[in-house]
Amino acid sequence: MSLDRNTVHHVALLARLELSEQEEAQFTDQLGHILEHFEELAALNTDGIEPTSTVVDLIPRYRDDVVTNPPAPEELRANAPARDDNFFKVPKIIE
Amino acid sequence: MAQAFAAGLKSMDYEAVIGLEVHAELLTNSKVFCGCSAKFGAQPNENTCPVCLGMPGALPVLNRRAVEFAIRAGLASRSTVAACSRWARKNYFYPDLPKGYQISQYELPICTGGxxxxxxxxxxxxxxxxxxxxxxxxxxxxxxxxxxxxxxDFNRCGVPLLEIVSEPDIRSSEEAGAYLRKLRTLLQYLEICDGNMEEGSFRCDANVSIRPRGTTPLGTKVEIKNMNSFRNVERAIDHEISRQAAVLRDGGSLVQETRLWDPDREATRSMRSKEFAHDYRYFPEPDLLPLVVSNEWIETVRNALPELPDARRQRFVASYGLPEYDAEVLTARKDVADYFEAAVRAHANAKAVSNWVMGEMLRLIKERHLDAALIIRAWPVLPERLAEMVALVDGGSISGKIAKTVFEAMVKTGKAAPDIVAAQGLTQISDAGEIDAAIDAVLAANPDKVAEYRSGKDKLFGFFVGQVMKATQGKANPQKLNEILKKKLQA
Known part of the structure; x- marks a missing residue:
């Protein structure tokens, strides 16, 4: 399956990746090859086989509904590029 | 041909097709995937940790109670609870999510149908x-x-949510309002969501389209957001229906988009930022196992469900003989219905208790904003105390009118009705001799009015009643008073 360049451009946009013309062409080619591989897999007969989304044994793991974390220490916010007191500050969001 | 079609559209009567998506915040103590407090109103970013801030390497661990709450909601709305459902990543970049994705469910949700x-x-x-x-x-x-x-502020980030999606079965803003109120009542009964729209713990987005009445294909759908009260949902839907109809009548076409309701302008406006955000590239969440719910678990939750609003309403009509309207009002909140039943247990005059609860009690609840709490605990008067007062009325100790005074005193002082009646000398005068004397005094003081009455001015009867009541500070037994007064005036 060949992948068209517009799709690559669109996916890059969604992922907030800035690709050069050259990179776009390169990834169109590479991603196309990957999809071709999946097409090979799709040719297998999977009738009657449950879709697998994990290969780990399904032993449910839960937390009890208990607050175990103390109020967030200053260190948790320290890496933020911009702050306003305890708020994180980001470029203005336009709705 | 095209012109004829356009003319047809212009004169067309439209029907709205509405589906609602409700987001209900679950009342767990901690967040869904980490041990941070889920409480509303903390300092900015106080309830955060590496998991809900999306720090590299941090892993989610599921809160058991959040799942139990989802099962409750599913069972109460006749949904099918899946034995196995799956977590999915919904990918988008927006500064309300530090991870760049929201952990949600997509292809295999925990509940389907209902x-x-x-x-x-x-x-x-x-x-x-x-x-x-x-x-x-x-x-x-x-x-x-x-x-x-x-x-x-990421305090809310990671608080467990249920997204409840309706089929496009709703046809008007009235139906939308009724659906939302019903759903909120249900979640409140289940004690899983406080249903506070202003604080955002119960939110609603509406998908609205219109089509010529009598046709089946769906029109172009517009999603409306930012409606923070039932009234705003109803107004936004009405506005959107007429906006869409106006566009079509003018021969224009609609675009599929998200619009924000602006309550100040009473209009919706197009939202620019999410233009291509609907491409979420969902995939199974690799950090969490599929969500497995055993039959035993479902049955345990089912057995612990409270009586639900519809069943309770029907029971109130059937076993207390209440009018539909009373049953509806009393069962709209579980705590109010519980209050009513506690009072009736103490004094079995259901209709009288219902009148007091629906009247004075609900008025006080509204006045004091007690209904902002999921469960009212600070009742102005305890149910047993209210029952005691109604019993005094039924036993003839106080009149219905004096009961209002007693009720107010109960609210103010917290004392029991019999104590208030005794202390303030409010006991009804039923003794014929005493009423007799009061009537005689009034008649003697108003000879001209008595003459007028006897010459046919029947309306004056009320005047005499009023005078006697005044003389007895409202304590005369009204039935006895009427009886004796009539006799005396006829004499």
Missing amino acids: AIDIDTSAGSKTIRLTRIHMEEDTGKNIHDAHGDSSLV
């Missing part, structure tokens, strides 16, 4: 549910505070 029955002026109707799925809530952005930047 229905909510509503009552409107046109009768009752069933609104089908598509699904109920679990997800984590997002953070909060403050937009307009500081010129060229926005502020972000």
